[in-house]
Amino acid sequence: MGEIVRVAVNGATGRMGRALLELLRRDRRFALVAAITAPDAPEMGAPVAHGSQLCFTHDWSAIGPLDVVIDFSGPDGLASALAHCEANGVALVVGTTGYGDELARRIDAAAARIAVLRSANFSLGVAVLARLLREASAALADWDLEIVEAHHGRKEDAPSGTALLLGESAAAARGVSLDAQAVYAREGRTGPRQPGTIGFAVVRGGDIVGEHTAMLIGQGERLELSHRATDRSIFARGAIEAAHWLAGKPAGAYGLDAMLAERSGR
Numbered sequence: 001m002g003e004i005v006r007v008a009v010n011g012a013t014g015r016m017g018r019a020l021l022e023l024l025r026r027d028r029r030f031a032l033v034a035a036i037t038a039p040d041a042p043e044m045g046a047p048v049a050h051g052s053q054l055c056f057t058h059d060w061s062a063i064g065p066l067d068v069v070i071d072f073s074g075p076d077g078l079a080s081a082l083a084h085c086e087a088n089g090v091a092l093v094v095g096t097t098g099y100g101d102e103l104a105r106r107i108d109a110a111a112a113r114i115a116v117l118r119s120a121n122f123s124l125g126v127a128v129l130a131r132l133l134r135e136a137s138a139a140l141a142d143w144d145l146e147i148v149e150a151h152h153g154r155k156e157d158a159p160s161g162t163a164l165l166l167g168e169s170a171a172a173a174r175g176v177s178l179d180a181q182a183v184y185a186r187e188g189r190t191g192p193r194q195p196g197t198i199g200f201a202v203v204r205g206g207d208i209v210g211e212h213t214a215m216l217i218g219q220g221e222r223l224e225l226s227h228r229a230t231d232r233s234i235f236a237r238g239a240i241e242a243a244h245w246l247a248g249k250p251a252g253a254y255g256l257d258a259m260l261a262e263r264s265g266r
């Protein structure tokens with residue numbers, strides 16, 4: 001898209017929302033049309049930045065024309081963003097994680113009418129990690145796979161969307177379903193590990209931005225693939241690139257891989 005992209009950020013007062021606003025403020029390719037937050041957010045009505053005319057709002061009906069919404073809110077916020085985008089023919093970038101199957105189905109259905117790009121992780125490193133894990137999981141198909149993730153103490157969903165994305169990638173590479181193979185909790189007398197299962201372990205604390213390790217564990221050796229984010233602006237930067245790429249695209253369900261492939265000419 002050559003012209004200025006009109007964008008709204010949903011979840012604008014959150015950790016990711018703030019990072020997005022900061023980057024968008026300096027990005028001449030975009031016009032920030034709205035910064036939406038929760039109905040009861042204390043920031044409601046306050047300017048988005050010192051001296052800015054634009055104020056935090058929750059009133060979707062008062063928002064002007066848009067090309068794309070970037071959503072990093074939560075399940076309720078995402079449902080509102082989806083409804084607005086569908087009703088107004090606006091593209092939607094979904095960064096929110098942990099929103100459940102019902103909303104996921106609604107997003108899939110909406111992709112028949114609007115362009116939607118979903119990714120549980122907008123970092124380039126994780127996109128490559130998922131690719132490497134697909135290859136390693138297929139090559140080491142009978143090794144045990146455990147996925148360990150660590151995040152800050154305020155994260156509301158577990159396992160992380162990224163851990164699930166990695167589990168899905170590995171399961172697909174092995175020709176199995178993650179739903180059938182996943183083990184999300186172990187406690188007490190669990191008995192021995194069942195072959196072929198994919199285990200998840202979760203760490204929460206302090207200010208950890210986001211860390212993921214996939215362990216492929218054999219007899220006498222182990223392969224570990226790890227990614228560590230140390231600055232959440234990488235996710236914001238990835239989501240902004242995705243929004244710019246998605247604006248003006250025809251209706252459909254897109255992933256980060258499609259954008260990366262198109263950009264690298266593959």
Ligand SMILES: NC(=O)C1=CN([C@@H]2O[C@H](COP(=O)(O)OP(=O)(O)OC[C@H]3O[C@@H](n4cnc5c(N)ncnc54)[C@H](OP(=O)(O)O)[C@@H]3O)[C@@H](O)[C@H]2O)C=CC1
Pocket residue numbers: 010011012013014015016017036037038039040041042072073074076077078080094095096097098119120121122123157161232235
């Ligand atoms: N895909 C990716 O690369 C990444 C995804 N994420 C995901 O993004 C989401 C947000 O993360 P993070 O920024 O850390 O979380 P925060 O809790 O810091 O931010 C969420 C924001 O959404 C607001 N909100 C809540 N309800 C609504 C609503 N109904 N409408 C509009 N806004 C609402 C919250 O307001 P209030 O606090 O007042 O309730 C808050 O400002 C999570 O699901 C997280 O897992 C995070 C990082 C990277």
Ligand SMILES: O=C(O)C1=N[C@H](C(=O)O)C[C@H](O)C1
Pocket residue numbers: 097120121151152155156159160161162163209210211
């Ligand atoms: O909530 C977060 O912070 C993050 N959430 C995403 C996830 O659930 O995978 C991505 C990133 O790891 C940070």
